[in-house]
Amino acid sequence: MNQISRHMRPSSSERQAGLIAAAASLFAEKGFNGTTTREIAKAAGVSEALVFKYFPTKRLLYAAILAEKVTVNELLEAVEEAARKHDDHRVFTLIASYRIRPDVDSTLLRLLLFSALEGHELSDMFFGKHHKVFYDHLAAYIRTRVEDGAFRAVDPLLAARAFIGMVVHHRLLHEIFGVPMHQSHENTVATYVDLFLTGLIKKPDNKTPERQSR
Amino acid sequence: MNQISRHMRPSSSERQAGLIAAAASLFAEKGFNGTTTREIAKAAGVSEALVFKYFPTKRLLYAAILAEKVTVNELLEAVEEAARKHDDHRVFTLIASYRIRPDVDSTLLRLLLFSALEGHELSDMFFGKHHKVFYDHLAAYIRTRVEDGAFRAVDPLLAARAFIGMVVHHRLLHEIFGVPMHQSHENTVATYVDLFLTGLIKKPDNKTPERQSR
DNA sequence: TTCCATGGTGAGTAATCACTCACTCACTAG
DNA sequence: CTAGTGAGTGAGTGATTACTCACCATGGAA
Numbered sequence: 001m002n003q004i005s006r007h008m009r010p011s012s013s014e015r016q017a018g019l020i021a022a023a024a025s026l027f028a029e030k031g032f033n034g035t036t037t038r039e040i041a042k043a044a045g046v047s048e049a050l051v052f053k054y055f056p057t058k059r060l061l062y063a064a065i066l067a068e069k070v071t072v073n074e075l076l077e078a079v080e081e082a083a084r085k086h087d088d089h090r091v092f093t094l095i096a097s098y099r100i101r102p103d104v105d106s107t108l109l110r111l112l113l114f115s116a117l118e119g120h121e122l123s124d125m126f127f128g129k130h131h132k133v134f135y136d137h138l139a140a141y142i143r144t145r146v147e148d149g150a151f152r153a154v155d156p157l158l159a160a161r162a163f164i165g166m167v168v169h170h171r172l173l174h175e176i177f178g179v180p181m182h183q184s185h186e187n188t189v190a191t192y193v194d195l196f197l198t199g200l201i202k203k204p205d206n207k208t209p210e211r212q213s214r
Numbered sequence: 215m216n217q218i219s220r221h222m223r224p225s226s227s228e229r230q231a232g233l234i235a236a237a238a239s240l241f242a243e244k245g246f247n248g249t250t251t252r253e254i255a256k257a258a259g260v261s262e263a264l265v266f267k268y269f270p271t272k273r274l275l276y277a278a279i280l281a282e283k284v285t286v287n288e289l290l291e292a293v294e295e296a297a298r299k300h301d302d303h304r305v306f307t308l309i310a311s312y313r314i315r316p317d318v319d320s321t322l323l324r325l326l327l328f329s330a331l332e333g334h335e336l337s338d339m340f341f342g343k344h345h346k347v348f349y350d351h352l353a354a355y356i357r358t359r360v361e362d363g364a365f366r367a368v369d370p371l372l373a374a375r376a377f378i379g380m381v382v383h384h385r386l387l388h389e390i391f392g393v394p395m396h397q398s399h400e401n402t403v404a405t406y407v408d409l410f411l412t413g414l415i416k417k418p419d420n421k422t423p424e425r426q427s428r
Numbered sequence: 429t430t431c432c433a434t435g436g437t438g439a440g441t442a443a444t445c446a447c448t449c450a451c452t453c454a455c456t457a458g
Numbered sequence: 459c460t461a462g463t464g465a466g467t468g469a470g471t472g473a474t475t476a477c478t479c480a481c482c483a484t485g486g487a488a
Contacts, residue, residue, distance in 0.1 A: 012465085031332060033247035037446060047467045052447060110331060116390050117327055118245060127391050152412075157396050158405045165383025166376045173375065176330045177341050182371050191372045198366075199413025226435080251476060261437045266477060 016054055016064075019044045024065045028110040032062055032118050066115060066122040069108060071129045076137060083141045086150070088197055091141055092163065095134060096189045099167050106175035113176070131168075135160040142200075151200050159200065166192045230268050230278075233258045238279045242324040246276055246332050280329060280336040283322060285343045290351060297355050300364070302415070305355055306377065306407045309348060313381050314403050320389035327390070345382075349374040356414075365414050373414065380406045 010018065022043035026035045037058055041048040055061035075098050082090040112130060115123040139160035145151040170188065173179040183191070224232065236257035240249045251272055255262040269275035289312050296304040326344060329337040353374035359365040384402065387393040397405070 010465095015465085031245060031247060033245060034332065036444080038444090048446090049448080049468080050466055053466080056447090058446065113327060113331055113390075117324060117331070118248065123391075154409060155397060155401075155405055158402060159409060161383065161387065161396075162380040162406055162409055165380040167379070168386070169375065169379025169382050172382070176327075177337070182375075183369060187369075188372060191369055192376055195368060195373060195376055195413045196409070197413070199409045199411070224435090229435085250474080252474090262476090263437060263439095263478080264435080267436080270477090272476065 012054075015044075015046070015050075019046075019051060019054055019061065020065055020068060023061050024069075024107060024111065027062060027065065027114065028107040031114045032058075032120070062120065063122050065111070066120065066126045069111075069126070069130070071133055076133070079137060079141075083144075086145070086148070088145065088150070088201070089193065091138075092193045092197060093189060095138060095163075096167050096192055097185070100170055100185050100189050100192075102185055104171070104175070106171075109171055109175055131164070135164045138163065150202060152202050154200065163192075163196050166196065226268075229258075229260070229264075233260075233265060233268055233275065234279055234282060237275055238283075238325065239321060241276060241279065241328065242321040245328045246272075246334070276334065277336050279325070280334065280340045283325075283340070283344070285347055290347070293351060293355075297358075300359070300362070302359065302364070302411055303407060305352075306411060307403060309352060309377075310381050310403045310406055311399070314384055314399050316399055318385070318389070320385075323385055323389055345378070349378045352377065364416060366416050368414065377406075377410050380410065 019040065023035070023040045026039055026043060029035075037051055038048050040061070041051045044051070051061070055064060075094065079091055079094050082094060108130060112123075112126055115126055135157070139156040142151060142154070142159050143156040146153055146156060170192075174181060182188070233254065237249070237254045240253055240257060243249075251265055252262050254275070255265045258265070265275070269278060289308065293305055293308050296308060322344060326337075326340055329340055349371070353370040356365060356368070356373050357370040360367055360370060384406075388395060396402070
């Protein structure tokens with residue numbers, strides 16, 4: 001009788017997910033203080049009262065969003081495989097092109113910035129899951145390559161942050177400040193990787209000439 | 215000529231400046247929507263009504279803040295002098311250490327991010343005055359050095375943004391996300407400049423990496 | 429003295445906010 | 459059938475918001 005077509009009521013968890021999705025989009029767009037619970041309810045297609053049935057306070061709804069969004073592991077796996085092969089170029093290109101690509105969604109970046117600026121208590125965790133993992137992995141890789149003698153003796157953490165900085169700054173410019181793209185995504189990534197790796201890879205030095213053929 | 219006396223009432227422009235200073239600090243701390251006009255009045259030591267005598271709406275007060283803050287020219291002059299001497303290291307170090315220093319004030323950075331995230335109409339102008347000038351100057355310098363043959367043939371604008379990206383990202387980490395400093399300010403600047411310039415400066419050896427004489 | 433411009437305020441107002449509550453509805457077990 | 463249960467809501471609540479207005483205070487100039 002009562003098929004899906006008519007008045008199928010979403011389950012409790014589906015409602016929660018729907019509310020989180022609607023709220024995440026609004027919070028990313030206008031910030032925590034700039035978003036009203038009425039808007040969230042309307043976007044999710046329910047009454048305002050129901051929002052509070054699922055999330056006792058607006059702040060708990062916000063916390064649920066930050067806690068839910070998890071990092072993607074497929075990228076880190078691909079990075080680690082490239083790392084095993086000592087394929088420097090691929091490691092850096094993978095990381096950069098994961099963030100610099102045509103259809104990238106700015107929701108998470110905006111949420112991250114808003115949560116940090118507005119001083120939410122879960123901001124640290126959110127930052128850790130979404131950004132710290134990247135430069136921690138990268139720093140670890142750079143450290144091993146320095147020990148290999150393939151990279152110059154730089155501080156691995158600073159170097160990793162420098163590279164991530166290029167990428168994040170690029171996203172800030174285009175996704176937050178609306179600066180138009182200067183070159184294609186591929187060219188941008190290629191330029192950043194090239195610039196950075198050239199500065200990092202140990203060259204046969206002019207001062208102490210030692211032969212190194214690879 | 216007004217003497218400074220005990221119960222000297224501030225002039226109109228002094229009141230405006232005081233209100234702008236108080237409001238700028240609060241907006242930077244909590245954003246536009248997170249700051250109330252009552253707080254601003256209290257911080258400036260006046261009644262709420264007086265705020266609206268000087269700025270008809272809260273938004274116009276916000277706009278006045280963004281319009282007032284101007285970029286500093288002393289840095290750009292120092293940069294251009296170093297640029298005239300082709301002192302690459304000094305050009306990049308000046309720019310980086312202007313932003314990465316012990317007593318840096320995060321107010322402007324926070325205002326800039328809030329204004330962009332919250333979509334204020336003056337955000338573009340604010341961004342142009344405070345950040346675009348930096349990488350436009352730097353891009354112009356890089357272009358001339360590429361034409362000199364001193365730098366590799368990279369896209370000057372992308373390269374400039376890459377370097378500024380390192381610096382801005384560093385500030386984001388420490389001033390917004392509260393990440394503790396990893397090294398001293400001087401070492402951080404030195405590492406960034408070294409990494410970047412090494413990747414940029416044209417080396418005596420040839421383009422083909424397989425064949426290396428000397 | 430009076431007049432008035434300038435600088436300033438206490439006490440509001442309508443609108444909006446996050447949040448609550450008494451209640452209905454749809455469904456199912458006994 | 460009826461009673462119980464969880465999903466859902468319309469109509470509020472007091473507090474807070476940006477903003478207004480009628481009014482006070484001070485210091486010259488006339």
